[in-house]
Amino acid sequence: MALLITLGATAGFLVLLTFAVRARTEFFKNLDRRWIFLLMLVAVAVPVYVIGKTKETFPEKALPKAQAVFDVIEELNEGDKVLLAFDFDPGSEGELGPMATTFAYHCATKKLKMYFIALWPIGRQMIDDNIAKIIEPDFPEMVYGVDYMNLGFKAGNEGVINVIVTDIKQLYTTDAYGTDIAAIPMMEGIDSIQKMDLIINVSAGYPGTKEWVQYAVTPFPHDIRMVAGCTGVQAPLLYPYIPQQLPGLLAAIKGASEYESLVINKYGGDDISGKYLEAQRRMGPQLVAHVLMVLLIFAGNIIFFVERKREARS
Amino acid sequence: MKRNVPLLLAIIAGFVMIVAFFIPYTVSWGEDVSIWFDILASIAFILGGGNLLKVHLKKVSDQAKGWGYSIITIVAFLVMLFVGLTKLGVNPNPQFPGHGHWAGQYNEVGSPFYWLFESVFKPLQATIFAMLAFYVASAAFRAFRAKNMEAILLLATAFFILLGRTAAGVFLTDFIPEESGYSGLRLENITVFIMDVFNTAGHRAIMIGVALGTASVSLKILLGVDRSYLGSGEG
Amino acid sequence: MRLYQITTLMAALVIHVSPSSVQAQAPAPPTNLEVTDHPWDGGKQIDLSWDLSPDDAELLRYEIYKAVAQTGPIPQKPPKFEQVDSVPAGTTSFTVDGVPFQVEMMVRDLEPHRTLFTDPPLPENQKKRLKLKVGYVFQVVAIARNGSRSTALATTAPFTPTMQWFEGSRFYFSFMTLIICGAVVFWIYRAKKGRPIKVRKIAGLEAVDEAVGRATEMGRSVLFIPGIQDINEIQTIAGLTILARVAKTAAAYGAKVEVPTSKSLVMTTARETVQAAFLEAGRPDAYNKDLIYYVTDEQFGYVAYLQGMMVREKPATCFYMGAFFAESLILAETGNSIGAIQIAGTAMPAQLPFFVAACDYTLIGEEFFAASAYLSGEPEQLGSLKGQDVGKVVVAILLLVGVLMATLGVIFDNQALLKAVAYLKETILT
Known part of the structure; x- marks a missing residue:
């Protein structure tokens, strides 16, 4: 179930992103890396704050x-x-x-x-x-x-x-x-x-x-x-x-x-x-940051493909 | 002369280390060589400190680009050195009465050195290290493009590892029972498999290459075939 | 006096073992315990051998004990025996502080790590190492399946291990060292004789001249970072040999090379290297030693300085050649953001992905070590690369043979093959 929801959400995000990249290709192509830094800051800060407040951690399974x-x-x-x-x-x-x-x-x-x-x-x-x-x-x-x-x-x-x-x-x-x-x-x-x-x-x-x-x-x-x-x-x-x-x-x-x-x-x-409990608490920001990385890699590839298509057309 | 003496020292020290590995009687020689290097490296701290002061004082006096930073460097260096060397604000050690604060620990909890370390040094270090998170994100964004088949494989691996190293790895695929024959398909197990098998295999290959390269470079140096690091014989 | 000492010792042994060990159906002890010095060692191993107990069929194992022999004229207290290890029934020899060759151990090693610890750890397991010039006495006790213990079979006189001139456990290692080093030396010699050697093109090294040239055209400097380790690290030296070439090219073009170092010994060596390169290029006047300077030993302090400097001065070309750790990506991304051409070389496998992602060219592991030979183009240096290839062939053959034997051994459950694999792993390759 969790997998289906995640896959669905990712697909939705990809479609939205594709539209956005098509509309503003130049902006995304030359994306200032500081935007990425900002996203990363949010991705780490929010879970740190939430976990600090609620004291809840993700369940852990030892490998x-x-x-x-x-x-x-x-x-x-x-x-x-x-x-x-x-x-x-x-x-x-x-x-x-x-x-x-x-x-x-x-x-x-x-x-x-x-x-x-x-x-x-x-x-x-x-x-x-x-x-x-x-x-x-x-x-x-x-x-x-x-x-x-x-x-x-x-x-x-x-x-x-x-x-x-x-x-x-x-x-x-x-x-x-x-x-x-x-x-x-x-x-x-x-x-x-x-x-x-x-x-x-x-x-x-x-x-x-x-x-x-x-x-x-x-x-x-x-x-x-x-x-x-x-x-x-x-x-x-x-x-x-x-x-x-x-x-x-x-x-x-x-x-x-x-x-x-x-x-x-x-x-x-x-x-x-x-x-x-510090290590378990730090897994929260790690999760969100990793998810952000996955999304960023997706985004990078969408930009790459949209651009390649454009080049092929012209 | 200027080139031959260092070369000779390098050759002797190198062979002593090799011999000490195989011949029990010479083990202590190998230890001696290690200790000599430690002594040299400790003396080099003074050389380094002197050079640091010289370079930055020159920058300040020339008013070279960024000389303001040089002032900060010099001040920070001298303050830390002074506080550490003079054991400023350190309490006497009851074990050695009569020596005043000199017998105390330079970095005792609550001392100025401790404060500088905890409140300035530690946060600064952690800040620089933490920048990695940002740079990893921007490098991944730029570099992970599905340009060809190899790149696609790399991408897929990256996804597995990124998710598998978090709690997501567990709850995304927890519908696969742990005891079933398919438990290897659970994200956290795929991650372990990739790291243990593919990653370790690749690493081992690189490490074997590195080991052989190290042996060959060391041998070239010990035999004096490669002297480019030694500088010229003149001057 | 000596006889007195031994008798006292024996008495002490009997006192030591008798109360708990002699039970109703105690097995007979093993006989004829012999102690010999372990050949070809550093004087820290002793071989024991004994004849099986007549009740061997009923036994579970033999336990081996050792104690430091009393050396004073009058023994103050009985020797304190510690268990060294235990061996299964039917075994007649044991090397104290050595590994007896046992199939069980090897098969255990082929299984996942957990099983390594399913055996109960032996008490005082860590204390079994022997010391040079110390006399030892030994005991072997037979343990029956029902748990009863035999009386102890003890040695009669203290035995002192002796040191040999060669560490026999490293014999195979020395043999392999000789083959690989011999191959390198042989090919250097061959190359000296004028036999041409072909080396494949390494893109990262071909780009060195171009990268320095670009910096010259743009009127900006070349930044060279020799890693963050000291001069005793071979990667630092490999980096400095590349610096020699970079500096020579820069001297010829009239470009500025800046070398901030994180170790002062590296700074001194880099100065020598660059000075020699400028001399060789015929531009000794252009050498400025102040461009090669020490920053700090502190990893992240060094990184902070380099980042600031890169952003302010915008070098056109950055070289990262040496041993790098967490700073690799910070440096390479900063270099990337200022639009510099970047060439990296390192043998740190963990940092390679970061350099590959953020730099234009990366010398991976052995390419990095080959760089000095490649750039110099001297036949004798190139010969060493050929010698290295012989090493690779040896490794490949060993790998193939080992993997094949282990696989077949497990598939067909062939003990002889598994034994051979264990011998390869435990004896030849350690």
Whole structure:
């Protein structure tokens, strides 16, 4: 039914558009791109406003890759060690922030020991934000240095992975706040990241998931297990690593939304704070924007065909 | 000389990295080379900062086109540098008494650096990234024309992916039961199929080509066959 | 002292396993546990072998345990055994920190990923890696189908893994590296000898001169962006070799080339490159190093600068040659809006569609790497392309053989074929 209505509406729109293009071919042919920008603005702003007001989200169904991420984390037991590598920045926060939030929430709920790390200079800030937003207010029983810690940023990109995969203390003598590693209880016995039960990487580009796979998982396939979340443009690049090096992957806000729905359905309860529903909420603007893109592509083709017909005639 | 020494360094570092991959005894050499690069890259930050100041000060003094922006660049650079380096407004760290605010975190929550980061840097970055949405729309509008068969296939794929990556993917085709033999025709499953099979196959082909290209270019550089990036031997 | 140590160790082992494991119908333990160093490794693997338990037919599996041997003169506490892995009944060997060759594992890999996790994860699975220069003791315990455990068969003395001079697991990899690199070197050598090499036309590269020429005619500048990664990225270097050609043409035409970079090391290198190109074109006086400058390491700060500059100065030609990420489309669309001729080249597969949509020409992946050889026209550089083709043939053959074997193996349920596929995947191609 929904399909029929959509097809009908699209057909109607196409007919209308064809008439409009015929009537004002020149305008459409040289369409100022700012009109498109304006349409996109409306397509994103309206759902943001409506969802903000009504707090309603679209239903989400988890696809295998997100389900696999969820399953891998679910398999861990209380006290297992997880390295959360946050390799993103404010620019990609819109796309990756919600999954980072859900990862931290999921790990904290399962009482896993969390080791945060960043290969991007600003990743450190993203970690601090995450701790301030999730762990401190909602898991006050968690103690820094015992249940979670921040290794912070180290320059050197994949070189850092290359070193810490066999010897963490060569690069990290203190945590992000200058505390001696030896004084941090949860660092006891951790001589390399092979001691982690899982690596979770949130990646916006280079260095990111690809480097973690190449320099950590590939050389130590039996010791290091990893799941990741990444931006939409990066995702196709990582598919070849699934499932062997990378059992699961969250691709962009869609993947985040699927994973978030799994986590929140299992652990969230009814009165869950809005900050844990961000990914699902962001699917609204994404839907409208994608529909607009489809319509724009239709429109572009109508202009193309009307013009071609005219040229053929003349 | 000016060309041979860098070439020699490149050759040595390159071969050390290769050897370290195969010979366990030399693994630490490879790590050393990685660390050298990190040291170099860190020093280069100073070089970059100096160059930035020089270029923009020159623009201002020449009153070149857009010199107003250069003033903003210089001011922003110096303010951020000053606030970060002096740890302005940072609280002392109780762990290290006697060191005053120097022992505190430069980006501690509530400090001026934190404020600059949260209120200026973050929104600016997000703004530029968000522009992608607009550019994707205008590029799609212009580029996706059904000019020939390949373009039509591309178009059809684009529709599936665009809709399949949203909630529309689920509710448009939810009349096909999940357990039936036709569940592969559900939009979200078609999307996954396209991404997993066609897209991955294409990507792998490109990646194999890239890997071979990388090997060949690296080899040309290591053997000194291609030196065009090195500059001239004179000057 | 040594004897004392071992005896204490044995006593400790017995104490460790006896209370829970010796039960009414406990199976007999395996016998004759032998420990040998794993050949051709980095000193982090040990091979174990044993004779089957007499009750092997009744067994479910053997569990393998390891512990760090006590090194002090007087052992303070019994060694703490951790389970390393378990192997099915009937197995007589195991490599600690290596993958035993098992058909089960390979068949599992051919199935979708979910099944990878249906087996219960082993406790302490992540801790099995061994360390160099540390002595280890091992135990093998037989587990019967009814769950009862045998007494532990333990090693008698600590064993220390040793490091060999070559990483044997990478033997095939080194072999393939040799074939591909050897082919490249061989063809470079052949080309040097004067054997002509034919290369197909690459439209994007043919257009380089035309694009620079257009900028000269219009009296506007040429903008060259070498990607946003540092000089250790091979794409940046490939971009700079193209810059050498662009700069040379521009010098000959008298056009202005502007190179804003996002890494200061790239700036220094680009300056050298452009200076050499101007020298080669016979116009060293026209070289202006201030046109090659550093902007910022920050991805979007760099993009913001480039966008502003493009809109203000309207370069007639834009080159995007290097590693690009999210900024690819922002740059290319801005360039498109100012009507510039645009030529892009990158090996980032994710960014290629954006460049293809918004630029006039795009060098895709290996074309981009071939550019330097193509533009230089030097026979030895072109030879490397031919060598690359040999690599492609090797890959194609491996692909065909692998796909064929996997397909036939699944269709006919042929274990030998599946075994061969697993060997190809697990051993040859890792």
